[in-house]
Amino acid sequence: MHDISRRDAVRSIAIAGAAAALPFSAHAQEAFKIGNLAPLSGPAAAFGIGINRGIELAAEDIGVFEVAGKRYRVESVPYDTSLDPGKTVAALNRAVLNDNVRYGFILGAAVHGAVLPIIRQNGFFDIFMGAAGKEITNAENPTVFRFMASSDQLYYTFTPDIYRKLNIKRVAFMGPNNDLGRSDVKVLKDIAASLKSDGVEFVGEELIELNAKDFQAALLRLLARKPDAIDTNASPTGTVGLIAKQARELGYKGYFISSTAVLEARALVNVAGKGADGIIAYRIWSSSPSPLYDQIAERHLQKYKEPTLGTVWEAYAATRWVVEAIQKAGSFETRKVAEVLAQSTFAGHPYGPASWGGDKTYGARRQIQTPLPASIIKDGSWTPLDVRMGKLD
Amino acid sequence: MGLTLFLQALAIGVVNGALYILTALGLTLIYGILHIVNFAHGELYMLGAMLVYLLFVAMEWPLWAAVPVIVALSVLAGFAVERTIFRRLRGQWLQLLVATVGVSLIIQSVSWIAFGAQEKTVPSVLEGVLLLGSVRVPIERLAAASIAMVLVAILYLIVYRTRTGLAMRAIEEDEETARMPRVDTDRVAGIAVALGFALAALGGVFVAPIYSINPGMGLEAILMSFIIIIVGGLGSITGTVVAGLLIGIIQAVGALTLGAEAAHVLVFVAMIAMLVFRPQGLMGRVR
Numbered sequence: 001m002h003d004i005s006r007r008d009a010v011r012s013i014a015i016a017g018a019a020a021a022l023p024f025s026a027h028a029q030e031a032f033k034i035g036n037l038a039p040l041s042g043p044a045a046a047f048g049i050g051i052n053r054g055i056e057l058a059a060e061d062i063g064v065f066e067v068a069g070k071r072y073r074v075e076s077v078p079y080d081t082s083l084d085p086g087k088t089v090a091a092l093n094r095a096v097l098n099d100n101v102r103y104g105f106i107l108g109a110a111v112h113g114a115v116l117p118i119i120r121q122n123g124f125f126d127i128f129m130g131a132a133g134k135e136i137t138n139a140e141n142p143t144v145f146r147f148m149a150s151s152d153q154l155y156y157t158f159t160p161d162i163y164r165k166l167n168i169k170r171v172a173f174m175g176p177n178n179d180l181g182r183s184d185v186k187v188l189k190d191i192a193a194s195l196k197s198d199g200v201e202f203v204g205e206e207l208i209e210l211n212a213k214d215f216q217a218a219l220l221r222l223l224a225r226k227p228d229a230i231d232t233n234a235s236p237t238g239t240v241g242l243i244a245k246q247a248r249e250l251g252y253k254g255y256f257i258s259s260t261a262v263l264e265a266r267a268l269v270n271v272a273g274k275g276a277d278g279i280i281a282y283r284i285w286s287s288s289p290s291p292l293y294d295q296i297a298e299r300h301l302q303k304y305k306e307p308t309l310g311t312v313w314e315a316y317a318a319t320r321w322v323v324e325a326i327q328k329a330g331s332f333e334t335r336k337v338a339e340v341l342a343q344s345t346f347a348g349h350p351y352g353p354a355s356w357g358g359d360k361t362y363g364a365r366r367q368i369q370t371p372l373p374a375s376i377i378k379d380g381s382w383t384p385l386d387v388r389m390g391k392l393d
Numbered sequence: 394m395g396l397t398l399f400l401q402a403l404a405i406g407v408v409n410g411a412l413y414i415l416t417a418l419g420l421t422l423i424y425g426i427l428h429i430v431n432f433a434h435g436e437l438y439m440l441g442a443m444l445v446y447l448l449f450v451a452m453e454w455p456l457w458a459a460v461p462v463i464v465a466l467s468v469l470a471g472f473a474v475e476r477t478i479f480r481r482l483r484g485q486w487l488q489l490l491v492a493t494v495g496v497s498l499i500i501q502s503v504s505w506i507a508f509g510a511q512e513k514t515v516p517s518v519l520e521g522v523l524l525l526g527s528v529r530v531p532i533e534r535l536a537a538a539s540i541a542m543v544l545v546a547i548l549y550l551i552v553y554r555t556r557t558g559l560a561m562r563a564i565e566e567d568e569e570t571a572r573m574p575r576v577d578t579d580r581v582a583g584i585a586v587a588l589g590f591a592l593a594a595l596g597g598v599f600v601a602p603i604y605s606i607n608p609g610m611g612l613e614a615i616l617m618s619f620i621i622i623i624v625g626g627l628g629s630i631t632g633t634v635v636a637g638l639l640i641g642i643i644q645a646v647g648a649l650t651l652g653a654e655a656a657h658v659l660v661f662v663a664m665i666a667m668l669v670f671r672p673q674g675l676m677g678r679v680r
Contacts, residue, residue, distance in 0.1 A: 042609050045510035177654055206653045211613060213604040216405045217648030217656065224398055238512040238605035249522055249531040250401070270514045271605050 029064055031075040032332075034319060035095045035104025037088055038129070040080035043211060044236040046264050046309050051105050051129065052076055054315025057299060062323050068330055074319060077101055083178075083210060085114035096122050102334055103322065105129055105315060109151075109234070109260075110178035112136045119144060125334040127318045129311060131234060131260035132180055133187075137358060137366040143338050145356075145366045147318040149389060151180075152361060154259050154282050155187045157390030158374060162280065163200055165387060166255060168228040170203045174218070174243060175233025177207035184233050184260060203227050212239070216246045223247065229255040229280075237264040237310075240279065241271025248275035255280055255376075262310035269380055279377045283310070285351075286375045286384040293350040317349040342366065360393040367392060397527045402649040403642060404528050410641025411538035412603075414545060416596035417618040417625075417633050419589035422548070425628025426561050426585040428486070429479055432493040434618065435611030436500035437467060437590050441597025442606040443504060446513045456518060460598060467594035471587030479586060480579060497611070504608035515601040537599035544595065545634060548588065552630060561585055565628065620664045626677020635675055639663075 034055055038048030059074035066072070077099060079091035088111040095101040096118070103125040106115060109132030119126050119141065126144040128136060131151040137144055162168070173188055175181035185205050192202035203225040206218045222230065230247065232240045240258050247256075258281045265284050269276045288294050296316060300308040325341035326332060342365045346354040351370040358367030372389035375382045420434045441463055448459035474496065482489045519533040552558040560581045596614065600606075617640070622628075625636030643663055647656035667674060 041505060041510045042607060043512055043605070045607070046512070049510060208653050209657060211609075212653075213610075213613070214409060215653070216409075217402055217645035218653035220398060220401055220405070220645075221649050221652065224395075236512075238514075241514075242604060250529055251522075267512070267514070270516075271512075273517060273520070 029071045029073045032065075032072040032323070032326075033075050033077045033099065033101045033103070034127075034322075035091075035099075035101040035106075036076055036078045037081050037091045037095065037104055038078075038107035039083045040078060042082050043238050044083050046237060046267070047107055047129070047262060047311050048078070048080070050262075050309030050311030051107065051315040052078055053300065053304060053309060054312040054317075055105075055319050057296060057303075057312070058316045058319035058323075062320060065323060065327060067326055067332065074323065077104075081107070081111060083108050083111060085111045089114050089118065092118050092124065096124060102332065103127065105318070107311075109136060109180040109183075110176070113179055116141060116144070123334045125322070125337065127322060129314065129318075130180070132183060134362045135183070137362045137364055139363045141366075142364070143334050145338070145341065145368070146358075147314050147368050148262075149260075149283065149370075149372055150358075150367055150392070151184050151187055151260055153367070153372075153389055153392045155184070155191055157392065158282055158387060159188075159191055159257070159259070160195055161387045162257065162374060162385065163195060163229075164198065165385070166229075168255065169199045170201050170225070170227045171229050171231065172203050172222045172225060172227035173205040173231045173233065174208060174215070174222060174235075175231065176210050176235060178210065180234050180260070181207050188231055188259075208235075208239075210236075210239075213242060214246070215243050216250065219243070219247050219250055219252070223250055223252050227254055229257050231257045231259050232261070233258075234260045236261060237267050238271055241268050241276065244272040244279055245275040248272075254278065258282070262314075264307075264310050265382055266307055269377065274380070276377045276380065280374060280385060281376075281382075282374050282389070283372055284375045284382055285373050286382045289351050289371060289373070292348065296350055313350040317346065317351075317354065320348050321346045321354070357392045398649060399646070400526075400528050402645040404525070404530050406642035406645030407638060408530065408534045408538045408641070409645065410638035411541045412534075412596065412600060413617055413621055413641060414634055414637035415541040415599065416593050416614050417621040417637055418545060418548060418630065419592035419596075420615070420618045421622040421625070421628055421630065421633045422552075422592070423586055423589040424622065425630075426565050427479060427483070427582055429489050430486075430493065431589070432490070432615065433474075433496040433500060434589070434593050435613075435615030436497050436504070437470070437593035437611075438597040438614040439504065439606075439608060439611035440500065441467065441594030442515075442601040442610060443508050443513070443597075443608065444594070445598045445601045446515050446606060447508075450513070450515055460595075463594055463598055464591050467590040468587040471590035472583045474590070475583045475586040480582065483582075501608055501611065508608050510607070512605040512607050514605050517602045531603075533602055537603065541596075541599060544592065545630075548592070549630060551588070557581060557584055620660060622674075623664055624667045624674055626674025629674065629676040629678075632674055632676030639675075 036051050038051050040048040055076040064071050081088040081091050092115050105127045107129040109130035128146045129148050133150050133152045137146045173185045189202045192200050204222050244256050256279045263281050297308045325337050329337045329340040354370045356365045357369045359365050374385040374387045376385045416438050423431050444463045448454040478492050517533050519536050521532045523530045560576045621636045625632030644656050647659040
């Protein structure tokens with residue numbers, strides 16, 4: 001038998017001590033799981049990847065936080081939904097039943113019709129990223145908070161001003177053939193009808209497959225009605241770029257308005273090339289709105305080696321704001337946190353001061369209100385359009 | 394609907410149809426000679442597009458160097474797949490079907506990891522629009538469609554004017570009989586699969602600058618290819634060419650007259666009508 005030297009003994013004790021401490025330290029910081037139910041592959045993948053990164057950047061800034069005497073750290077749990085309602089239902093069931101996830105981002109108004117019953121049944125806290133209106137955020141869904149501008153905000157408080165400013169009279173719609181596209185085309189028709197005295201007219205609509213790549217023939221039908229602007233609704237970046245490119249090839253010289261989408265500013269120009277000029281987007285900042293915005297852009301570039309994806313900002317703010325509300329509530333009970341969150345304001349949003357609205361329009365204070373710009377591509381670069389989103393009661 | 398609009402839709406349909414044909418031809422070639430329904434075919438199309446992005450955009454190779462490398466790689470892949478999978482399972486249609494689905498899933502999964510999930514773009518090398526009277530045809534599409542048609546003609550010559558083509562057609566008729574006059578059926582099968590893979594990859598190369606690309610793009614391509622080869626007649630090169638153009642025109646004229654959603658449905662209606670009233674397709678044979 002070997003004699004154990006004093007040095008070996010000390011080393012053994014140190015290793016044993018470290019090993020014993022490991023589970024303790026892991027236990028000392030439990031994971032606060034935030035699901036990310038979003039497309040992580042396919043044409044809309046940038047939306048979901050951006051949310052993941054927003055959560056990660058926020059988690060770095062939040063660090064360890066305490067709730068009811070326990071220490072937690074934010075952890076992102078991604079689920080690829082491909083923006084498909086069926087896959088989103090499966091992902092939410094897995095998150096709630098298998099992974100014990102009670103808070104999560106769910107991207108896409110078009111998938112919400114399918115998941116709202118599960119959200120209501122389980123009290124799941126839905127950090128909703130998408131547009132649409134009252135059908136999602138309302139008094140029946142107290143744990144659903146829309147952290148992005150709604151279709152009502154984007155259309156009613158932006159669109160008429162842009163039509164007037166750019167002298168747009170004939171409007172057409174080319175958006176996805178899902179729930180959101182079908183609902184938003186009605187909103188656009190409604191706006192055009194309300195602006196009839198200004199000479200505005202809705203001239204045609206085309207609903208397209210989300211994964212489609214060739215729009216020439218459908219555009220031909222639309223362009224025959226001579227629109228001044230084509231609203232591309234929630235179509236993702238690649239789709240908007242291809243629509244613009246193909247419409248220009250057919251001789252179209254008017255505007256494109258990306259009303260409810262989150263676009264990747266640089267990628268759009270890459271896809272559409274010179275045809276990108278005249279694309280208007282409602283949430284792209286041509287000039288930085290806050291120092292925090294710049295700081296996140298810088299960190300994103302260093303960490304992920306590419307420009308900030310469109311959903312990063314809102315995902316970052318949502319993560320921080322929800323964690324702040326949980327801390328204030330002193331509990332993870334989602335309905336309690338929802339009550340606290342609805343009454344709060346948030347100064348740490350990269351777009352500027354954030355608060356909640358929608359009491360009158362939706363019957364529930366669940367609609368985020370932040371400053372939001374409109375920008376237009378001129379000579380391949382985003383330039384500000386002197387219009388700001390209005391307030392929603 | 395005015396004549397100008399109709400002619401414009403016709404031009405769109407013919408050009409798109411020509412691009413569909415290239416990918417569908419590879420599929421019908423492999424089916425016609427080996428009676429294998431290659432579900433991995435769409436992934437070869439996707440790999441062609443992603444490789445042109447990798448070589449031409451990411452690594453900044455000139456296009457004239459990138460395209461031959463992609464063709465060479467797809468030919469090698471064709472020989473390898475034929476040797477390691479198709480040959481071993483020949484005659485076992487269910488096992489072959491499952492194997493090609495497996496190959497498809499493997500290629501797609503690896504591609505998502507290798508190329509990432511975001512849409513990618515390949516810059517256009519031929520910008521501008523050709524005006525034919527009042528009909529506008531983008532030059533890059535016209536060039537891609539024209540090259541596709543030249544490749545179709547070359548394939549036609551290979552199949553109908555060479556000894557290898559004769560052997561391919563002999564195997565198509567009856568593999569056992571084809572073995573008798575000392576036809577090296579394995580070699581011919583390898584060539585057929587390699588040709589099919591190269592055509593699919595070239596299909597991807599040509600559409601990469603026209604559309605945006607991602608590792609999931611093969612699904613749409615194989616779906617369209619299946620529709621075309623069913624309408625044209627399984628294994629028929631001429632049928633595939635006619636059906637490709639027909640489907641392209643149905644899509645474009647349908648979208649112009651009835652809208653995008655209806656046009657999408659119209660293509661499937663055409664396929665189902667063909668299956669019901671002429672199951673062998675436009676130019677397929679009743680076996």
